[in-house]
Each structure stands twice: as C-alpha cells, then as structure tokens.
Amino acid sequence: MSLEQQIKAAKCCHENHPVDVEDFKKRVFQKLEKHKEWKARPSRVAFLKLASNTESSKRKQTFKKLSVMTTATAASLGVVIGAGMTSPGFAEALKQIPVVQSVFHMVGDDGLKLAHEKGIVSTIQKTATDSDITVTITEVFYDGAQISVGFMVESPDKLSDMHRLTKSIKINGTTPESWGTGGTIHPIDDYKAVGVINFSTSEPLPEKFQFDLSIQKIGDTRGDWSFSFPIVKNDATNQLFTPMVTKTYGDTTLILEKITFTVHSTELVGQIIQSGASHSAMFEVFEVTDDKGKELGLLSSSLGENKVDGEKVTARWKAIYQPVKELPKSITIRPATLEKVDLPAEIIKGLEIIVPIQKNR
Incomplete structure (x- = not known):
C-alpha cells in the first residue's frame, strides 16, 4: 500500500x-x-557503475561517478x-x-534543501507498482549540471538491499551516450525508504526535455517501475564565470573554459590536449579547493571523445563538485586521481590553475 x-x-x-x-x-x-x-547511521561510500554507449571503437570515453551516502x-x-x-x-x-512530503527536504544535500526552500523544485508525485513494491517519484530538480530525482520505495514485505537499483534513462526518447548516477537512500523502517538519485551526462542537455526513468531491479527483486515526466532547467540562481585559462606542462595542456556555481553543485568544463605519444593522462580528475583551502567534494567526472589532429589529441572534460555556501575569492584546480595516488609534484604544480572569482560581474 x-x-x-x-x-x-x-x-x-x-x-x-x-x-x-x-x-x-x-x-x-x-x-x-x-x-x-x-545517533546517525554510519555513512556508506559507493562507486556507481558507468552506463555508456560503446558502439564506436574509435571513441574513448570514461565517466566515473562518486556517490557519498549521507547520514541524515x-x-x-x-x-x-x-x-x-x-x-x-x-x-x-x-x-x-x-x-x-519533500524527500529533498528530508534527505537531500544542502543544495537540494536550499532549492526546496527557494521553491524552485518541480513536484512530480507519480507512482508505479510491481512485484508488490511501490515506487513514488516525489520531485525533481535540474540546475543545468545534474538532474536530481526524489523517490520513495514501499513494500508490504521487508525490503532487502534497497541501495541497489538497476535503472536506465532517456532524454526526449533517446539514451544519452554517456551517463552516470549517484545519490543516497535512507530506510524509514523495514518496509519503506526514501532517497535521491543524481544523474549526470557528459553532453549538454536542452533547456526543456522529457525525462524517462525505468527501474528494472530493486535489490534482488525484478520488476518494471517506469516513469516519464517533463524537466525544465532552473538556473535562475546560477552564477557563470568563463576564465578561459590555459596551463601547459610538458606534453599536456589543460584549458579551463567555464565555472558554474549553482545551489546544488559547482561545475567545471574544459579541455585536455596531449601529444600523440601520450594517449592517456597520468591524472583522471581534478582536486578543487577554495581560497581558504577547503576541498570541494567530487560528485562526477567525465572525459569525452578524443579528437585527433596530427600529433595532438584533444578531449573535452566536465567535472561536478559539491556546491559552495558563498562564492569564494578564488578556486584552485590541480590534477589528481580517484585512488588518491600522489602525482609527481612537478606535474601538479605545472598544471595548477588559480582562478580569481569576482563577485561583481
């Protein structure tokens, strides 16, 4: 029920x-x-799988999603x-x-709670039932960087391993070439749970689109919980900066094109250019800190299709980090790895980018 x-x-x-x-x-x-x-339950940290289209053998794409389970x-x-x-x-x-009634208010991160307080989330309240399990999509928020979906799961029988949801998505009827998910889920009791799923794609999405979400498996239970609803980007509170900064060290050039601060995330977009002899970068992601040295937690990172021009290989990259409570005076970007392996100091320093953030633009 x-x-x-x-x-x-x-x-x-x-x-x-x-x-x-x-x-x-x-x-x-x-x-x-x-x-x-x-006392809050111990947090769970999980790496969630990549869903990507691999039809082209010439395409080299990676999309890695880090999901931190909160303890609210x-x-x-x-x-x-x-x-x-x-x-x-x-x-x-x-x-x-x-x-x-707002899952964002109950278990969302600070950004989603703020979006809820500002009244800029969209209420969905759609329900699907299969295998005696009912899933309700409560609300959605899209800030231009990632799509966040609030949901509730209910069952007359005890729910086991609710953290494992097998799902797929479509944007205007088409599956994105590269996408990933993360989020959080919290049991209310043995029969109910609420949570948030964050979706990110490597390619930009339109201002408005129809979003199809299909859940095929909850824990060990298979079924069909399908939803379709419109999504409109809400970027009224976004603050966009276009530094267009370039830094080169050895055979690698790093370009930072855009920084977007939203209530729910901090998005960085740019390019990596390498010589033909260096087909893969020694680093996978970037560490981002503010002017006070506080590190912004990584939410997702994607590296797009390689484009070869003679001896140069160019790949576009996008990374999404946790939101800032207030605009910093500057942010610093350094090469890093997901495994927290120490890179040579000369590479980190050689490709380090410090961007002043001017609030009155």
Missing part, C-alpha cells in the same frame, strides 16, 4: 472518532525530538505515519500537523 493510500485508509477508519488534537500533537512532536537524539534520518515521517496507524482520530489531527 502506498503512502497516500495508507493516509486515506487512516482517515476513513478514524474520522468519526473524537481526539484530543493538542495532546496528540504534543506526543508526536515529543517522539520527533527523541528521534533527533538518535527520515525519522519524522516514520513517527507521523506510525502514530496514525494506532491513534484514534488521526485523520483530524493529521490536518493540523505538517506531513513532510
């Missing part, structure tokens, strides 16, 4: 029973405060729903107690 069905059932069962609303509210919020004191809890919703199944007159009391 879905969340909305459970609430309706509770209303029907108890709507004619008297209830002390103030007493019920007091007891519910006491439970909420008690839940806040619980969804206790408030669990308390309200649990109380509703046992308290007389819950239907009337529920009208006076706000039920959290």
Whole structure:
C-alpha cells in the first residue's frame, strides 16, 4: 500500500472518532525530538557503475561517478505515519500537523534543501507498482549540471538491499551516450525508504526535455517501475564565470573554459590536449579547493571523445563538485586521481590553475 493510500485508509477508519488534537500533537512532536537524539547511521561510500554507449571503437570515453551516502534520518515521517496507524482520530489531527512530503527536504544535500526552500523544485508525485513494491517519484530538480530525482520505495514485505537499483534513462526518447548516477537512500523502517538519485551526462542537455526513468531491479527483486515526466532547467540562481585559462606542462595542456556555481553543485568544463605519444593522462580528475583551502567534494567526472589532429589529441572534460555556501575569492584546480595516488609534484604544480572569482560581474 502506498503512502497516500495508507493516509486515506487512516482517515476513513478514524474520522468519526473524537481526539484530543493538542495532546496528540504534543506526543508526536515529543517522539520527533527523541528521534533527533538518535545517533546517525554510519555513512556508506559507493562507486556507481558507468552506463555508456560503446558502439564506436574509435571513441574513448570514461565517466566515473562518486556517490557519498549521507547520514541524515527520515525519522519524522516514520513517527507521523506510525502514530496514525494506532491513534484514534488521526485523520483530524493529521490536518493540523505538517506531513513532510519533500524527500529533498528530508534527505537531500544542502543544495537540494536550499532549492526546496527557494521553491524552485518541480513536484512530480507519480507512482508505479510491481512485484508488490511501490515506487513514488516525489520531485525533481535540474540546475543545468545534474538532474536530481526524489523517490520513495514501499513494500508490504521487508525490503532487502534497497541501495541497489538497476535503472536506465532517456532524454526526449533517446539514451544519452554517456551517463552516470549517484545519490543516497535512507530506510524509514523495514518496509519503506526514501532517497535521491543524481544523474549526470557528459553532453549538454536542452533547456526543456522529457525525462524517462525505468527501474528494472530493486535489490534482488525484478520488476518494471517506469516513469516519464517533463524537466525544465532552473538556473535562475546560477552564477557563470568563463576564465578561459590555459596551463601547459610538458606534453599536456589543460584549458579551463567555464565555472558554474549553482545551489546544488559547482561545475567545471574544459579541455585536455596531449601529444600523440601520450594517449592517456597520468591524472583522471581534478582536486578543487577554495581560497581558504577547503576541498570541494567530487560528485562526477567525465572525459569525452578524443579528437585527433596530427600529433595532438584533444578531449573535452566536465567535472561536478559539491556546491559552495558563498562564492569564494578564488578556486584552485590541480590534477589528481580517484585512488588518491600522489602525482609527481612537478606535474601538479605545472598544471595548477588559480582562478580569481569576482563577485561583481
């Protein structure tokens, strides 16, 4: 039974029973405060697989996605729903107690919570049920860098290994050539969970598009949970900088073309140019720090198709990092590796780029 069905059932069962609303509210919020004191569960860090089109043997693409599982809890919703199944007159009391309907607000990162507070997310509320498991897409947000989808999973039986979701996407009916996912999921109890999936593509997406999401497997359970809904880019609060900085060391040239600060992410776009003899870079990603030395966490990184021009090989790259709370005075970019292997100091220094960020542009 879905969340909305459970609430309706509770209303029907108890709507004619008297209830002390103030007493019920007091007891519910006491439970909420008690839940806040619980220790957060240990975080989980997972590398999620790349989904890419490999039809062209001449194309060299990599797309790697790092997903950090946050440790926030969804206790408030669990308390309200649990109380509703046992308290007389819950239907009337529920009208006076706000039920959290935004997954972004519950378990999203700081950027998604801010987007929710600003009212710039799109409500979806679409549901699909298969194999006795119900999936509800609650909301979506697209800032031009990545697509974030809030969802809820419910089942009459205990859900096992909910962190493993097998899924596919289409943009305007076509599967992107290279895309990756990350995100977070939190159990409310053994039968319900909420989470966020972040989708990134190596190629730019249009301002508006139809988004198709198909989930084929949840844990060990196969099924068909398919959704289709429109998405519109919301970049009203984005701040764009185009430094066009070039740095060369040895046979490698690094170009930083664009930096975009959004409420949900920090996006960097540029190119890597190497001599024909150096077909692969010694570094895979970039470390980004602000003027205070704070490192921005990497969310995703992609290296596009190689273009060969004589002895020169050029590849476009895009990297998405965690958002900044306020614009830094500058950011510093250095070559790095996902495995945190130390690169030679001369390479790091030779390709290091420091970009001043001027707020009044």
